[in-house]
Amino acid sequence: MSWLSNYMHEIGCGKRRAQGAFASHRNTMCEFTAFARFMRTLGIKPRRVKDTPEFAILLYIxxxxxxxxAPGTVxxxxxxxxxxLRRAGRNIDYLTNAAMGISSRDRNGQKRALLPPxxxxxxxRAARLNMGFALLLLLQRLLGLRRLEGLRSAPDLQLWLDCITAGDHTVPVTRGVKGGRPRAVTILMQxxxxxxxxxxSAVQYCxxxxxxxxTGRRDSLESALNRLKAMYTTIxxxxxTSSHAMRYTFAQEKALEYLQSGMEEHAVLVHVSADLGHGPSRQxxxxxxxxxxxxxxFSRIMQGSRFMGCARYLIEVFNDLRDPNSSRKTRRKSGWIRK
Incomplete structure (x- = not known):
């Protein structure tokens, strides 16, 4: 075997021992194939993965x-x-993104909520193209599903229908979820x-x-996903306004529904985050x-476009309860705010 084959074989074995999704394994192999070819071009050929020199990593970055x-990809x-390298027995956590001079990633949303029209x-447009596609779009809009979650939702449609008709306010989403984390989505009561x-309609169609x-040309998930991507582009x-914009639409409507029910603002963020599958800690x-x-x-916990954070919000609530007439507020910066 060539040096490149041996190097990639060790990477693959380490990734398989760590388990994880097939897509994660494939992405790792693609990333390291490009890195290994870059080192080979420069004549850098470490015997083992853990022997990869730091300067080669810095040069590649x-x-x-x-x-x-894009900074996020880097x-x-x-x-x-x-x-x-950690799986291979070497820790290089000191080579942080900041130490290597990689610019911060813009984590602000690149999509927007869609208007009803x-x-x-x-x-x-989707109905004229394919009725199953139109139903999938409606499911994304009503339940805040990701693209893959909507595509793989067919076996669970009857279960969701039974849950809602029985009086439940949530439906379990378990297929196609990000990171393998199932969640319960609270439906839009209105x-x-x-x-x-x-x-x-979706159950009857299926x-x-x-x-x-x-369904794709071949009987595989990959083929169906490729066809779905092409359909999004066609309409x-x-x-x-990509397919992810449907999740923005669901999130904003669900947040307003929570607020109208009298729920406290910070609790709204917790519940919406959980409904979207991000977990209750990513408010x-x-x-x-x-x-x-x-x-x-969200006037209580937002200042302009900045989130005050749970700790600061609770401090202000405590101050209001202690002295409702006091205008003095405790000043404290949120942990993630950057000027």
Whole structure:
């Protein structure tokens, strides 16, 4: 075997021992294949993965930056390299992104919530193309599903329908979830009847179409996903109005519904974050990404476009309870705020 084959074989064995999704394994191999070929071009051929020199890593990162690769992608590359070397028995955590001069990633949302006429127009275009595709779009809009979650939801449609008709307010999402983390999505109560109607139509459609909403040329998930991506492009869902914009629409409508029910503002962020599958601890991420369009409804815990954080919010609530007439507020910066 050549040096490149031996090097990549060791990377692959280490990744398999760590287990994880097939897509994660494939991404790791793709990242390291490019890195290994870069080292071979420079004549750098370490015997083992743990012997990879630091200067080779630094040169490769600068090479990626010079090629114009997005900061988020470069950060993912450095993470893959650090994790692979750790699995091989070497810790290079001191080579942080800041130490290597990688610029910060813009984590603000690149999409926006769709207006009702836009949703209707996209669904109408999808219906002319494929009725299963139109039903999948409606499920994304009503339940805040990711693209892969909607594609793989067919076996669970009857279960979701039974849950809602039985009076439950949540449906379990277990297939296609990010990181293998199942969640319970709270339905939009103001759209409960519409959700039941869409689920019934989706169940009937799957009964006569091989149990799937979308099928590809080959009987595989990859083929169906490729066809779904092409359909999004065909109806014009791209850029800020791509398929992920449906999750923004769901998140903002669900947040407003929580607020109208009298729920406290910070609890709204916790619940919306959990409904989206980000977990209850990512309130700041949910606020500045999915709920940017409705900041005015979170006056208690938002200052401009900044999230005050749970600790500061609780301090202000305590001050108000202790002295409701006092205008003095405790000043404390949120942990993630950067000027």
């Amino acid at each position: 600068q090479h990626c930056v010079a090629r114009g690769i 950060r993912n590359t450095t993470t893959e390299i650090r994790c692979a 836009e949703v209707d127009e996209f669904v109408a 759209r409960r009847e519409e959700t039941i109607r869409v689920l019934r 009964h006569v179409n091989d149990g799937q909403l979308i 014009g869902m791209k850029g800020e 700041s991420f949910t606020a500045r990404v999915y709920l940017r369009g409705i900041f005015s409804h």
